[in-house]
Amino acid sequence: MNHLKKGNAIEAAQQFIAKHFPHCDGALLAGSVVRGEATETSDLDIVxxxxxxxxxxxxxxxxxxxxIEVFVHNLTSYKQFFDEDYKRARPSMPRMVSEGIILKDNSFIESIKEEANQLLKKGPEEWSQQTIKTKQYFISDALNDLIxxxxxxxxLFIANTLAELVSVxxxxxxxQWIGHSKWVVRALMQYDETFTQQFINAFDIFYKTGAKEQIIKLVDKVLESYGGQFFEGFSIGK
Structure with a gap:
């Protein structure tokens, strides 16, 4: 599909905008080709x-x-997506805008980029102690299910659930911002490379051999600072 070289991504994106959105006010090329992480199956993300x-x-x-995946906004609708991404702690739209290469600009994109940069720098909303205890309980529950x-x-499915719960x-x-799919590992790596490698190794060993010990050690270490596994006293809706 991608018979054009990756180096021609900007040219292809500019041609796309000229054909499909010739009267737009601005456009950005984002995604893996901008970050230098493109693969043979990579697409172009255009805002x-x-x-x-x-x-x-x-x-x-x-x-x-x-x-090509195109994300079309007017000059205010993107703000809703910024807000929703902030609330779910997955900054998909702010990241695309922040990293994007400008393809077309009627003198406003830099200000939107600054909004995105400030949001990314701010980080997600802090969890309450109640939220932490609730998440701690469900991690403990999944771990004991696995054991x-x-x-x-x-x-296999319990381990998948546990991996997601622990990473979040x-x-x-x-x-820290969280991610989905491949962005789980990327988000973890941006936070702590050493922990991420331990995380990957623990689950890799389980998937290859069925051995659970490294996962158990990893999860217990994660929960240690919060009092360890949590069961007694947990309540919702009382």
């Missing part, structure tokens, strides 16, 4: 600002040798 659009939308194209399980198929817990209790 378009068009003040004639009443609502924001997302659309996929095959054009100029690339798969007690002897069904290989069930173990570590990042959010340290006021």
């Amino acid at each position: 378009v600002f068009d003040n004639h659009r009443m609502t924001s939308y997302r659309e996929s194209f095959i054009a100029f040798g690339w798969a 007690g399980c002897s069904n290989k198929a069930e173990e 817990f570590v990042l959010r209790t340290n006021r």
Whole structure:
């Protein structure tokens, strides 16, 4: 699909904007090609600002040798996405705007970039103590499910759940942005490379051999600063 070289990503993006959004107010090229992390299956992520659009939308194209994901906003709708990303602690739109290469600009994109940069620098909202205890309980519950399980198929899904719970817990209790899919590891690496390698190794050993000891040690270490595993006294809705 990507018969154009990665170095031609900007040219392809500019051609795309000229054809499909010739009257837009501004556009950015973001994603893996901008970060120098493109693979053979990478697409182009393009953010378009068009003040004639009443609502924001997302659309996929095959054009100029690339798969292209376009995120279209007017000059105010992006703010809602910034706010929603802040609340869920996954800064997808702010990150795209911050890292994006400007393809077209009617003298306003730098100010939106500054908004994105300030939000990324601020970090997500701090968890309350109640939220921490609740997450601690569900991690403890998943860990004990894994320890007690002897069904290989069930173990795989319990481990998947535990990996997600632990990664989110570590990042959010340290006021770090979280991620989804490949961004889980990227978010962890940005926070603490040593811990991330321990995290990867523990689950890799389990998936390869079925041995749970390293996962147990890892989770107990994560929970140690919060009093360890938590069960007795947990309550919701009382």
